[in-house]
Amino acid sequence: MMNDERKEWIEKALNSMTDAQRASPDKNLKYRIEKEIQSEEIELVSPLRWRISAAAAILLLIINIYAISNYGSSGNKGNLLTGSTVYSDITLLSTYDIYEE
């Protein structure tokens, strides 16, 4: 008799959530999460966008390496200086009569 009562109670306990209603979180939780998302500035970058960005960076690096190695091998080292000298010559005033009419 006692054993049956115990068994019955155990089964009742096991099924005690069968007709239970769902609980709801605090109404402000949604806004708290929104704030959290905004404050953390979570970046939503898709894998495709990541791949495009990475490919662009690699391409830029290759172009730079190519330009530097090409520049060095063509023996144009002096040109830059010459160029800048020319540029300086042009830009420098040869006379201080700036108010000359």
Add this chain to the structure above:
Amino acid sequence: MKSDQNWVAGLTGGQLQSFRDLYDLFSDKVYNTALSYTQNTVDAEEVTQEVFIRIFQKAPQFKGDSTLSTWIYRISVNTSLNFLRKKRRFLFFKTGEAEIDQPDFQHPGVLLENKEEATYLFKAVATLPESQKTAFILSYIEHLPRQEVADIMDLSLKAVESLLQRGKNNLRKKLEKFYPDRRKE
């Protein structure tokens, strides 16, 4: 009705409105799952917050191999289990005790006539191993179909049935021990 991919596209595009709609649709499911694990409303809200932030962050990684619901449940289960592990670790370092001394939990949605039994049930559920606990919570508290439970846990249907059988046997043993306590009250 929005398809799973539309939801994900909205989230990936950073649309806050998509997040709001998704929250309205899934917050109760996430919160109730978290509540069954943590057995504490404050902790369950913390887990819910973490779950939705993860959903927002991980939306671009959603491949559509499972339904959105299954994916969200999976994140909820993993976040809840991680939360409990962290809490246990924290308590162990603080007090030296390996088990969380859980106060009696009364689920806010339980029927009045089942309140006492449900309190003992949650006390017993807290002692189950993780996989048995997950199978029981999803099947008997969340009332999900067995196949969805299997998908969430990434197990076969047979494996879930076996976990449920072992879980229920362990719960019966635990509840049997609680029975005299219950008689005293």
